[in-house]
Amino acid sequence: MAAAATLGYRPNRIPGIMLSGRSHMVGVVIGGLDNPFYASALERLAIALRQAGLQVLLVQVDDALTLDSALDQLASYRIDAVVTSLAVGSQSVAHAFSELQTPVICFNSSFVGPWISTVTSNNYGAGQTAAEIFLKQGVIHPVWLAGPAKNAASRARADGFCDTLEKASDRFDKLIRLRGDDTYQSGYNAICRLLQRGARPDGIFSSNDMMACGVLDALRECGDLRCPNDVIVLGYDNIPQAAWHGYDLTSFDQRTDQMVTVAMDLLNEALQTVDHPFSQTRTINAQLIERGSTRTSK
Amino acid sequence: MAAAATLGYRPNRIPGIMLSGRSHMVGVVIGGLDNPFYASALERLAIALRQAGLQVLLVQVDDALTLDSALDQLASYRIDAVVTSLAVGSQSVAHAFSELQTPVICFNSSFVGPWISTVTSNNYGAGQTAAEIFLKQGVIHPVWLAGPAKNAASRARADGFCDTLEKASDRFDKLIRLRGDDTYQSGYNAICRLLQRGARPDGIFSSNDMMACGVLDALRECGDLRCPNDVIVLGYDNIPQAAWHGYDLTSFDQRTDQMVTVAMDLLNEALQTVDHPFSQTRTINAQLIERGSTRTSK
C-alpha cells in the first residue's frame, strides 16, 4: 500500500468493463443548454448519477445527424444506459435510441419504444390548471404561445389548456394561438406583432418561461397593456429568471428534483433487468408557483 | 459486414484503451451551471471535443470533497486529460489536479502547477477598460461589486479597475467596494442596502452579469436613481439575459468560442507531449458589448 501511494497507483477500471460488460457509465444526451431549465436539470442529474456511482458520458446534440454518430460512439464505449432530456424529437430519434439495445430514460420528453422509459411532467394537467386560472381571473381574450411543433410537451400543455377552455367556451373569446421556438426573442416578437395587429389580450399562457420573459418585455415596450392589471401572464419551467424582480413570473415548476429521483429509480430497475427491453412511464405533477404576473385585484 | 449489421455488432473501444492507454475521453469538471455563462461554455466545449473525436466525461463539482473523489474516478477511467471551468479554486484544488499526472486545461480559471495549462480572459485589461468608460462618462461616485473572494478572475478585474481609477484619483470620489457571490440575488441585495444607506452612486461595475441584472432591478425598485441617466452599469460575461430588453446591459464578452478554440489547441499540444508535464497560459481579450445601461447623453 505504501508503494502504491508513492508511485501514485490508481486501479484501472477498464479491464473490469471488459469482464463484466458494464462500464458504470451512462450516456447523457442533451441539447439547448442555453435554456436555464435544461442546465439545471443536467446539474441535478449529474449529481444523482455520481451519487449512484455512475459516470456521465455527456453528448451534446444539435441535430439528428450528430445524434446518430454520437449514439454509435456511446455504444462503442459500452455505456450501461442513456438518459436524455431532448425536448424535440421525432420517431426517428426514438428508433435510433431503441437500436442501441440499451435502457434509455427520457427525461421530460416522450419517445416510445421497447427500451425506452419516460419520466415526464404532467403537461396536460398543468394546461388545465392554467385554463382554470384564466377562468377564475376573468380572462376573456386568451392567448396560447406554443413552442416548436415537434415539442411533445408543448403540445400536451396546449391540449390541456384548450380542452378546458372549450368546456367554458361561452365565457371566452376565440383563443389566439401563436407559435414561438422556445427562445426569449421568439416570445418577444410574437407579442409585439400581436399588439401591432391591434389585439388586446388579457391572458397569455406561454409554453415556457424563456418565451414568457420575452412576452413580459414586449408588453412593457409595445402597446399600453400592463401586466398584471390588463393582462396576466403564465409560464412553464420556473427558471431562475422567473423569480427575478424584473419579471416576477407565475410559472409551473416541473420539480426536477422529483423527476431526477424517479428517473434514477427507472434507471436502477432497467439496469437490473439486464438485456431485456424495459419500458415504463411515470408522470410528475407540476407545481404552480404564483407570482406577480397573475396577481390582479380585479 | 452483412452479418455484423443484422446482429447489431458495434466495435468495442474498451480493449483499445487497455492497449494504448488512451481512452479518448476527457474529464470535464464544471460547477455553477445555473450561471448561463458556464452553461454556454460547457455547450461549446462539448461540441469542440466531440469534433476532435473526444468523449466528454462530465463531473459536477460543488465542493472540494467531491472534487477529490471525482478526480480519483476520472483517473480510474484512464482519461486522456481534464478540462475545467471551475471559477472558484484554491491551491489545494490545483494540487489535486496536478496529482493526476494528466494534462489539465483550465478554462477561465487560474490554477498553477506543472500539468496545468490555462486559457483566460484578459480580466485585468477589461477592468482598465471599465475604468476608462467611467472616466469618459464623467462618473464621480464609482462602485465595484466583487464576486467571491476566492474567484481569481473577479480579483483581476478589480485590480485593473482600481489601478486605473487611482491614476485619475483627482476626478473620482472614493471607490465603494461591495461584495456579492456571483448570484442575481446578491447583486440585488448589495445595491438595495447601498441605496438604503443613502449612497448615490453614478457608476457601478459588477464582476459578472448575473449580479449586474440584480443591480439593475434593485435600481428600479429601490431609490430614485435611473439607469443610464443617473447611474451607468457595466457587467461581465455577456450572458443572454444581458441582451434581454428588460436589462439591455453593457457587458464584456469573454468570447468563449475563441477561448474554446485555444483550449483545444492547448489540449492537442498537451496530448502530444505524452507523459510530460505541459504548462502554458493564453489570454484572450474580452470584447466590450455596449448597450443601453451605459448609453447616456450627458
Add this chain to the structure above:
DNA sequence: TTGTAAGCGTTATCAA
C-alpha cells in the same frame, strides 16, 4: 496475403 498468438490489467474461478 492470410493466420496465429501475445498482450493490455483486472476479476473470478478453481486447485493446491
Add this chain to the structure above:
DNA sequence: TTGATAACGCTTACAA
C-alpha cells in the same frame, strides 16, 4: 487461506 490461470475483445507483431 493462498496462489496460479483463464477470460474479457480487441490490436499488433510475426510466422506461415
